[in-house]
Amino acid sequence: MKCSLIIFQFFISALLSQIPENFQLITHDKLHRYDNITENGLNSNSIVDIRSIDESYLLLSTSIGLSYAHIYDSHPDSISFGSFNRDSVSLPRGGAPALSVKENIIAISGLLDTTAVTGKELMGTGISYSIDEGENWFYLSQPKDDIPETGKYQTINWGAQDISALAVTTEINNISYDLSIGGDYIYAASWAGGLRRYGPLYSEQKTWQIIPLPVDSDSSLICGVVNLETYELNPNDPVNGGNHNHKGFSVYVDDNTVWAGTANGINKGIIEEDCINWEHHYTSTWNNISGNWVIGFINQKLENGTDRLWAITWAGDDSNEIHALSYTDDGGETWNITSPSGESEKVYNLYANENRIWAATASGLYVSEDGNHWEKYSRPIDVLTGEEILSESVLAVYSQDNWLWVGANDGISIIENDTITTIHRFWEPANPFSAHPNPFLINDYNQVNNDGHVRFIYSNPGNDNSSIEIFDFAMDKVIQLNNSHLVDNNESEVIWNGRNEYGDKVANGVYFCRLSLNGKYNWTKLAVVN
Numbered sequence: 356m357k358c359s360l361i362i363f364q365f366f367i368s369a370l371l372s373q374i375p376e377n378f379q380l381i382t383h384d385k386l387h388r389y390d391n392i393t394e395n396g397l398n399s400n401s402i403v404d405i406r407s408i409d410e411s412y413l414l415l416s417t418s419i420g421l422s423y424a425h426i427y428d429s430h431p432d433s434i435s436f437g438s439f440n441r442d443s444v445s446l447p448r449g450g451a452p453a454l455s456v457k458e459n460i461i462a463i464s465g466l467l468d469t470t471a472v473t474g475k476e477l478m479g480t481g482i483s484y485s486i487d488e489g490e491n492w493f494y495l496s497q498p499k500d501d502i503p504e505t506g507k508y509q510t511i512n513w514g515a516q517d518i519s520a521l522a523v524t525t526e527i528n529n530i531s532y533d534l535s536i537g538g539d540y541i542y543a544a545s546w547a548g549g550l551r552r553y554g555p556l557y558s559e560q561k562t563w564q565i566i567p568l569p570v571d572s573d574s575s576l577i578c579g580v581v582n583l584e585t586y587e588l589n590p591n592d593p594v595n596g597g598n599h600n601h602k603g604f605s606v607y608v609d610d611n612t613v614w615a616g617t618a619n620g621i622n623k624g625i626i627e628e629d630c631i632n633w634e635h636h637y638t639s640t641w642n643n644i645s646g647n648w649v650i651g652f653i654n655q656k657l658e659n660g661t662d663r664l665w666a667i668t669w670a671g672d673d674s675n676e677i678h679a680l681s682y683t684d685d686g687g688e689t690w691n692i693t694s695p696s697g698e699s700e701k702v703y704n705l706y707a708n709e710n711r712i713w714a715a716t717a718s719g720l721y722v723s724e725d726g727n728h729w730e731k732y733s734r735p736i737d738v739l740t741g742e743e744i745l746s747e748s749v750l751a752v753y754s755q756d757n758w759l760w761v762g763a764n765d766g767i768s769i770i771e772n773d774t775i776t777t778i779h780r781f782w783e784p785a786n787p788f789s790a791h792p793n794p795f796l797i798n799d800y801n802q803v804n805n806d807g808h809v810r811f812i813y814s815n816p817g818n819d820n821s822s823i824e825i826f827d828f829a830m831d832k833v834i835q836l837n838n839s840h841l842v843d844n845n846e847s848e849v850i851w852n853g854r855n856e857y858g859d860k861v862a863n864g865v866y867f868c869r870l871s872l873n874g875k876y877n878w879t880k881l882a883v884v885n
Contacts (some may be wrong), residue, residue: 368452396781397422399450402762405753406456406460408488413753414461415762416454421446421463431758431769431777445492448751449478453543457536457798460556461485464531464543471527473657479530479548484541486556491551496562497526498543498551511565511588514578514630518567520588521597533651534614537608538626542566544603547588550615551603569636571598571619578630599647599671600636607652614664616649621666623687635687639671643690646673654865655707662686663726665712667702680714682726685782695721695729706752713759715749720761735761735768735776741840742778744768745801745850759786765801785846787877788813788870794882797853797860806852809881813870815847821872823849825881828864851882860885 401418408414412749413424425435439446447465455462462571465480471733479497501524510524523529529548534541539555550566567588569576576586591597598619605616613624613631615884624631639647650667657663670676677699683690694700695714702716714721720732736743744765751762759770766780782791791810792800801808811823823836834856842848854860863885870877 382834396436396438397767397779400766400780400782401764401796402751402767403451403759405751405762406454407753407755408456408461413760413765414454414456414489414757416451416463418450418750418764420449420465421454421783429537431771431775434769434779436779436781437491440644443492445494447494452532453534455536455541457535459488460536460541461484462534462536462541464534466530468526469527476527477530478526478528479545479559481524482534482541482543482553484530484556495553497525497529497531497581498545498548498553499526499529500565511567513567514581516579516581516583518581518583518586518588519560520565520567521590521592528838532604533605535606535608537613540608542608542613544606544615544617546602546604547590548590549601549603566615566631567599568598568603568615568617568622569633571600574636574641576633576636578627578632605649605651605667607654609654612682614652614666616652616666618648618671618846620644620647621668621681621687623650637687637690639668639673639676642667643692644681645670645692645694646676650702651705653705653707655712656709658709663707665705665707667705668692670699680705680726690850691726693723693727693729695723696731697729703749704751706754708754713752713754715752715762717748718862719747720749720752732761732770735763735770735778737768737776737778740778740842742842742848743850744778745803747803780842782812785812785814788868788879790868790879790881793880794884795853796884800885806854809851809853811849811851811868811870811879812842812846813872813877815839815841815872817844817855817872818847819872821847821849821870823851824869824871825851826867826869827861828866830867833861833866844845 358552397704399417399419402415404416406414408465415422423439424661451463452466453464462484463483467478467480468475481497482495483492485492488646491831498788502524504523509518511518512521531543532547533770542552551563553563589597590601598616600619602618607614611626615622615857622633623635623654625632646668648669648671653665654664666679666681669678674796678701681692683688696718702714708712714725719822721729723729744763746763746765749763753760757772761768768776768778770776789812795809797807818841821839825833827833836849839847839849864883868879868881
């Protein structure tokens, strides 16, 4: 996603699906169908979203693109991890902020950092989709508009009316942060690019369609009766004549209903032939939702057969708003607010089955049976190996029978029956001694208890005793580390929190790290940035 790991924490949605109890190897090796994959682990340890294709195959959206987990046995160690080729012309470049799966259709978006006149900006790198579970992909460049012949506005036809719309002519700040598959269309919420849909997917006349939304001050927008003298589709800031509600951030489609989240609330639309009647526009001022910045949706089918729609609602411009969750049991007529931690805190992702809801948040992973009383999971630690997730934030969660998949910036863990934890993390093999991450941003990376953490990885097939000494640029010893543990059959790991032997955080600079193993020394350099 890199891009920026922090940006990726903002844009997450979840999918409700179940995996059968018995995991069996499928009769044909499905992975051999794909020409653009590698089977050497995930392409990034930052896991943004997790979705299922079938009982043996999960897709993982990461900070560098699309990866997968192939389940071929019922033990968490019996999983093959791999990645789709990030250099493939059929997939978007960069990180993957949005991933959607419905039956045999997959859709994924891309994003990168770029340099603009205003400095470093984010840009969308397009959307790819497959209609055969990922065997073949179709790439679409980031949806944008042609430059109008005069002025900045274009005319679009919506509900048999010609509507004025600001032409979005650049990929910068035009990033598809959420995707949803509904009917024969892929719906994309693309911030500066607004809300659009592509399709029909099984037609030869596929095209992008711009979808107007109510202005900030209106509670609805009905097809055919738009006031053309006053209405204008404009995703600029209000001070520049635009509307926060035209900034698409999340979208969920269920049968003929479209839920669109923006920077100014939740919009409920009913699909009417080629148009959408936006019957309700919910905000924190008009309705009981916690905040107007809507990050994502998930529909939970409860045990009693009813639906509960969840929305991740962050605080927007109003000081009365809070970061929390908002949900409705009656299709939006009434809304309730709940916070997993009991405080205003950002939720990044949700997953639900008929009797539980899981929330991935800035402080960890929570679970609830009723949506109001929450319990917190401990930070994942593999008691057999000593491996741990060095992140208090959780970005993604997925429940699969008695397995709970937990994604963070620092890898993926599988919690079996709420007790046994297995952690998976991927990097280039130590050659023979290396540090991850390097450079080490001590106040940003792998934060636990207000400390950042760096890992030293080195070849140690015999699991022999070892130690690591860290020296500053003047070659004065900073600290000696002896807390090694085996991470696989050939490599050991030592974790350092960036503090010296007196407990103080070290200063910016280059540090020399010496590994002592079997009477021999190996050196590596580590850059520390405060």
